[in-house]
Amino acid sequence: MPVNVAIVGPAGAGKTTLFDAMTAGRGADGVGMVDIPDERLTRLADAVHPAKTTPAQVRVEDSPPGSRAQRVAFARQSDVLLKVARCFGPDPNPIVELEEFALDLVLADLSSVEKRLEVVGKEARAGKKDAAAETEVLTAAKAHLDAGKQLRTMSLEPDQRAMLLNIFPVTLKPSVYVANCAEELLPSGGEPAAKVRKLGDIDVVPSIALSARLEAELAELKPDEQAEMRAGYGIDEAGLGRIARAVWEAGGLITYFTAGEPEVRAWPCEKDAPAPIAASKIHTDFEKHFIRAEVTSVDELVAAGSMEALRAAGKLRIEGREYRVKDGDVIFFRIGR
Ligand SMILES: Nc1nc2c(ncn2[C@@H]2O[C@H](COP(=O)(O)OP(=O)(O)O)[C@@H](O)[C@H]2O)c(=O)[nH]1
Ligand SMILES: [Mg+2]
Numbered sequence: 001m002p003v004n005v006a007i008v009g010p011a012g013a014g015k016t017t018l019f020d021a022m023t024a025g026r027g028a029d030g031v032g033m034v035d036i037p038d039e040r041l042t043r044l045a046d047a048v049h050p051a052k053t054t055p056a057q058v059r060v061e062d063s064p065p066g067s068r069a070q071r072v073a074f075a076r077q078s079d080v081l082l083k084v085a086r087c088f089g090p091d092p093n094p095i096v097e098l099e100e101f102a103l104d105l106v107l108a109d110l111s112s113v114e115k116r117l118e119v120v121g122k123e124a125r126a127g128k129k130d131a132a133a134e135t136e137v138l139t140a141a142k143a144h145l146d147a148g149k150q151l152r153t154m155s156l157e158p159d160q161r162a163m164l165l166n167i168f169p170v171t172l173k174p175s176v177y178v179a180n181c182a183e184e185l186l187p188s189g190g191e192p193a194a195k196v197r198k199l200g201d202i203d204v205v206p207s208i209a210l211s212a213r214l215e216a217e218l219a220e221l222k223p224d225e226q227a228e229m230r231a232g233y234g235i236d237e238a239g240l241g242r243i244a245r246a247v248w249e250a251g252g253l254i255t256y257f258t259a260g261e262p263e264v265r266a267w268p269c270e271k272d273a274p275a276p277i278a279a280s281k282i283h284t285d286f287e288k289h290f291i292r293a294e295v296t297s298v299d300e301l302v303a304a305g306s307m308e309a310l311r312a313a314g315k316l317r318i319e320g321r322e323y324r325v326k327d328g329d330v331i332f333f334r335i336g337r
Pocket of ligand 2: 017
């Protein structure tokens with residue numbers, strides 16, 4: 001299953017412009033796949049010379065126009081939220097816009113928590129196992145939401161967090177703020193972007209300043225023309241690359257690689273996933289038939305030139321089912337049948 005990223009925010013914030021920029025105009029019906037830029041993949045491909053190089057991707061979806069309730073419903077189905085705030089044009093007020101949207105999400109979660117509390121409260125009174133602990137977490141969550149705060153700012157033990165996930169809370173979703181700035185204010189984004197950054201610090205959400213319109217124009221240019229235009233605005237790194245990385249980190253994802261002659265590929269994987277789960281990203285059967293993982297690093301593989309060379313030199317680490325895959329691992333999975 002690909003990671004789903006929803007672009008959300010008020011009308012006119014630049015969501016569709018950002019979507020077009022991220023998908024380089026290749027999206028259809030508001031849905032598109034976006035490559036995650038990764039210099040490690042480029043280095044691996046330069047060393048191995050594979051027939052094919054495949055970056056990791058996320059699926060990005062643009063908000064359809066609709067009511068506030070529809071916007072909440074749309075946000076609910078995604079894995080990561082890109083919250084766009086208008087920082088260009090007349091009287092930008094990104095903080096009010098972001099807080100208004102956050103409040104819609106808070107109210108949605110409050111209603112889910114209250115419904116669940118009714119059910120679990122009865123179960124607790126009937127003496128059902130775990131119901132008391134869940135009631136306790138839900139009651140704390142209700143107080144937090146009643147105060148207008150998102151669940152992401154509540155401190156939760158892992159088991160409490162797991163209990164809350166029963167209600168599919170939308171204010172616990174990983175988020176990234178995008179301050180969509182006037183071109184003239186780049187690269188910093190000026191005062192509106194500074195406000196967004198400050199709110200991000202409070203909400204524990206990474207924030208990125210860019211101009212969606214400029215990025216959409218850049219996406220249509222050839223790489224050397226892009227570089228020249230970026231230099232003119234004093235922006236050195238692709239804003240889209242920064243978004244992709246922020247989404248990756250906010251979503252709790254790591255990247256591991258496979259590197260053979262037919263294909264060098266980056267794979268998205270949840271942080272701390274055991275090796276058989278990581279293998280199942282390649283093929284679902286790999287989880288069941290997992291035998292072992294042969295692991296190295298990007299640097300070692302680049303130095304050696306191939307997995308075979310490392311294997312012959314006895315330099316591949318052998319890891320079993322319990323191994324937690326790390327960001328940047330290069331892996332060959334031994335699979336049985
Ligand atoms: N100056 C400027 N205008 C932008 C930028 N991004 C979007 N716009 C304009 O704002 C308007 C609304 O953009 P749109 O992407 O349709 O917003 P949406 O309603 O959030 O999807 C359009 O006229 C865009 O051209 C930007 O970064 N800078
Ligand atoms: Mg739109």
